[in-house]
Amino acid sequence: MPSKSPDSSDQDKEPFVEVDPSGRFGRYSDLLGTGAVKKVYRAFDQREGRDVAWNQVQLRKFSNDPSVIKRLQAEIALLKSLKNEYIIVLYSFWKDTERNTLNFITEACTSGNLRDYRKKHRHVSMKALKNWSRQTLEGLNYLHTHDPCIIHRDLNCSNIFINGNIGKVKIGDLGLAAIVEKSHHAHSLLGTPEYMAPELYEEDYTELVDIYSFGMCLLEMATMEIPYSECDSIAKIYKKVTAGVKPEAMNKVSDPELKSFIEKCIGQPRARPSAADLLKDPFLFEG
Structure with a gap:
């Protein structure tokens, strides 16, 4: 019998819409988010007594594109193998042949994604920005140091999640992650244009594309403006990015140390530091 929340006076107040094959996870009807490929619902882990996220992909949408399903299955297998406190945990996954869905249960972050969280809290100190940056x-x-190397390829503020009560940040949505053997460059064009490094458009890139995207995330966190929001089309963004024109939001960054740190991240690929290098950067230390 499904567990009831303490304030529910009767079983049907909030019934599960769906339960996983093991009977452990129950899905509610309310959505936490919708992506290009999947819907994310609020769910409950009855065994551990905690909130979780139920990610559901309607496979019929991709019946003509088996590569998407392959990529999703690769994402899920990859997520299952990752163990790091700054990466969203995957608890379970299965294919539902009756409903023709692919489902996977992931950790839920209490405060949702960093984009929405930042909009809610307009006054964020430099200390908090540094704290979020370090964790990301x-x-x-x-x-990047995983063997084989994993490139996220679609890092932006909507797939960095936060537990606001403890200020803990975690990276999610590794759906576009490419497992790249060392010494090989990845070759496919995917991602969110405003956050994509110029070399991604050339389709010849390394894990340093994620550092560029991280720089754009930090710019958004600092200014509450999506980079290149002055452009009204992907073509215009592409033109600016490939010509090396920085987003106008950079003019809103008044702190010179923050500005130069972002500039390091979004610089030319060869000059761009690794995540390990940035973690040693004096900017991220208190003081």
Whole structure:
């Protein structure tokens, strides 16, 4: 019998819409988020007594594109193998042949993603920005030094999640992650244009594309503005990025140390530091 929340006076107040094959996880009807490929619902882990996220992919949408399903299965297998406090945990996954869905249960972060969280809290200190940055870089360093190297490829503030009560940040949505053998460059164009490094457009890149995206995330955290929001089309963003024109939001960064730290991250690929290098940067230390 599904567990009831303490304030529910009767069993049907908030029934589960769906339960996983093991009977451990129950899904509610309310959405936590919607992506290009999946919907994320609020769910409950009855065994551990905690909130979780139920990610669901409608496979019929991709019946003509088996590569998407392959990529998702690769994401899930990859997530299952990752163990790091700065990466979202995957608890369980299965394919539901009756409903033709692929489901996976991941850790839920109490405060959602960093973009929404930052909008809610307009006054954030430099100390907090540095704290979020350090944690994101710890997660990236784990992915980049993993064997084989893992490139996220779609890092932005909507897939960095936060437990606001303790200020803990975790990277999620590794759906576009490419497992890249060392010494090989990845070759496929995916991601969110505003956050994509110029070399991603050339489709010849390394894990340093994630550092560029991280720089754009930090810019968004600092200014509450999505980079290149002055552009009204992907073509215009592409033109600016490939020409080396920085987003206008950079003019809103008044702190010179923060500005030069962001500039390091979004510089030319060869000059761009690794996550490990950035973690040693004096900017991230208190003081």
